[in-house]
Amino acid sequence: MAELIAGKTGDWEMVIGLEVHAQVTSKSKLFSGAPTDFGAEPNTQVSLVDAAMPGMLPVLNGFVVEQAVKTGLGLNAQVNKRSVFERKNYFYPDLPQGYQISQFQHPIVGKGEIEIDLPDGTTKAIGVTRLHLEQDAGKSLHDQDPKRTFVDLNRSGVALMEIVSEPDMRSAEEAAAYVRKLRAILRYLGTCDGNMDEGSMRCDVNLSMRKPGAPLGTRCEIKNVNSIRFVMAAIEYEARRQIEILEDGGKIDQETRLWDTRQGVTRSMRSKEEAHDYRYFPDPDLLPLVLEDGLIERIKATLPELPDAKKHRFMGEWGLSAYDAGVLVAEQERAAFYEEVAKGRDPKLAANWTITELLGVLNREGKDLADSPVSAAKLGGLIDLISDNTISGRIAKEVFAEMVETGKEAAAIVEEKGLRQVVDTGAIDKLVDEVMAANQDKVAEYRGGKDKLFGFFVGQAMKVSGGKANPALLNETLKKKLAP
Amino acid sequence: MSLDNSTVAKIARLARIRVGADEQPHLASELNHVLGWIEQLSEVDTKGVEPMTSVAPMTQRLRPDQVALENDRDAVLANAPESVAGFYVVPKVVE
Incomplete structure (x- = not known):
């Protein structure tokens, strides 16, 4: 679904790659025992390791390593039994060490692939280049004081997985579908909560433009785009900006840009430019990470059924359309809810009622499935009444509205209101x-x-x-x- | 391999060390001596030898995922030149 953009000199094609930073779900940080809870008072979750006090040594969190391996397996990727932590050197006030411990030449996970679902019901494979483990930085607040910056190190040292895609995406819609699928996989695996509002999933967009079939153009990187809506808006804006420059005979400077949510534009971050000489080298405080024999197999055995497998099963076993199956597997709880409704009933009717009616209502009211006034068993009860001709589909909608309102059983409402269908x-x-x-x-x-x-x-x-x-x-x- | 004054200035800038123009020739000369000394290593034939990232014949030890915070905020902020309401305070970083 490559979406071409018409310019003055002909059509242009976007080439998009994404770097997603996903916070690893763990109790303690990557190299220290400090907790990782969101929203704590500033600097209350900071060990002396995270504050980079002299003489403090990092000790690697074994569970985080397992989470990275699990994620690699979920991305159908090569897991590397040996990986190395390196120092990425740069100065910034929220990085007290003066370097970030990351993986560079030898990441824990190599090439993989995920399948994205497009709005027309088709799918497309997007390559994953690598996944590596690294430390998060602290948080700088620039707007608290006119002359000073405030720094909170609570996030400093929290484990991140940086997941880098191949430049395989060709439209903002594909980029959004990639982020959605990646988030679904991480949530199924339980390796990242995927909560973009709380910053536990953040996205850098790499974008260049070219005439279809031409070699790759020069790209710009847009940093820290923190919602799927912003990813799409930043791509649309940046594509137009680059086309305008190229069509006026200019050239694109390879640079880091920032998405300005208020003005809806990307802006150059010149200050980061000269910091690009990172001088990576192996961290002498850490030894090479070698996964013990059998670890990968042991983790593989614990993998849940992942969204794509579930989607294909829903299409095969339940006869659902690709679209309906895609909607239902987007969240694990939603898929489980549907399966409970569908069990022993007409699967397509169950899908319609779950998606169109129930998810429709929850969406309108801004509620999660977990807060649904209608449980899977109760929705199933309503479908039973339709299937055995006790009520018509039209009356069923009335009954359903009442169920949402009161949380009562369908059968009780039908009896109470005398809605039983006339079949005499x-x-x-x-x-x-x-x-x-x-x-x-x-x-x-x-x-x-x-x-x-x-x-x-x-x-x-x-x-x-x-x-x-x-x-x-x-x-x-x-x-x-x-x-x- | 030989470093000139502008490379010395760049390295100093990356390391956030103030080096005056008058110090650059002297530092360039010292750094060149160090580099020359290290370059002797390239005389050794390392064909077929895997690059080494650690001298210890060991691999990384892992710790369990347990919360253990032994210090409080006051200890963390004790050495900060300035702090306000639990935050470190630094000169404005303009973005």
């Missing part, structure tokens, strides 16, 4: 006779060839029945009685 042929005959008697002129017109009036009779009869007439039975009876 005698009652329906009587209903139809009444409607025909009251509209004799229309009966004559219908019999005279005005077929369209059939809908009018259905509507009238349904109204008289209070919506409770069985639609199939009603249609059949009307046809029989109206026949000339």
Whole structure:
């Protein structure tokens, strides 16, 4: 789904690669025992290691290593049994060591691949170049004081996985689909909570423009884009900016830019430029990381069913469309909810009710599935009433609205309100006779060839029945009685 | 390999060490001596030898994922030139 952008000199193609920083879910930091909880008072989760006091030594968190291996396996990637931590040297007030411990030449995870779901129901494979472990920096607050910057080191030393993609994406939509899929995989694995609002997943966008089929152009890197919406907006803006420069005969400077959420533009971050000489070298405080025999296999055995596998199973086992299956597997809880609803019932009906009705309502009310007033068992109960003809689909929507409101069982609402469908042929005959008697002129017109009036009779009869007439039975009876 | 004064100035800048122009020739000469000494290593034939990242014949030891915070904020901030409301305070970093 390469989306070409028309310029003055012809069409342009975007080439996009993403670097995603994902905070590893762990109790303590990468190299220290300080906690990782979000939102603590400033500098209360800082060990002397994180503050880089002289003489402090880093000790690697074994669980974080396992989380990285697990993520690598979830990205269908090569896991490297031997990896090396290096120092990336630069000065910034929120980096007390004067270097970030990262992995450079020998990352823990190498090449992999994930499949993204596009809005038209097709999929596309996006290459993963590598995943490496590194320390997060602290947080600088520049807006608290006109002359000073405030620094909080709570995040300093928290374990991050930097996941680098190949430049395989060709539109903002594909980039968004990649971030969504990556987040879903990380959440399924439990290796990162994927919470972009709290900064536990952050995104750097690399973008260059070219004429279709031409060699790669010079790219710019847009740093720290912190929501999927901003990723798309930053890409759209930056593509236009680069096209404008190129079409005016200019050239793109390879540089780091910043997404300005307030103005909706990307801006050059000149201050970072000269810091680009990172002088990596192996960290002498740390030994090479060698994974013990059997660790990879042991972790592989604990992997859950991942979104793509689940999606394909939903399509095969339940006969769902690629789109519906994609929506349902986007979150693990949602997929589990659906499977509970679908079990022993019509799977497509279950999918429709879960997606269109329930997720629709939750979305409108800004609620999570966890806060749903209608449980999977209760939604299943409603579907049972539709399937055994106790209520029609139309009445079911009424019952559902009531369930959302009160949290009651469908059957209880149907009994209470007397919504049980009329399936008694005698009652329906009587209903139809009444409607025909009251509209004799229309009966004559219908019999005279005005077929369209059939809908009018259905509507009238349904109204008289209070919506409770069985639609199939009603249609059949009307046809029989109206026949000339 | 030989360093000139501008390279010395760049290294000093990267290391955030103030080096006056009058000190550069002297430092360039000293650094060149060190580099010459290290360059002797290239006389050794290292074909087929795997690059070494650590001299100890050991691999990394791991610690369990347990929270153990032995210091409080006052200890962390004790050496800070300035702090306000629990934050380190530094001269404004303009972005």
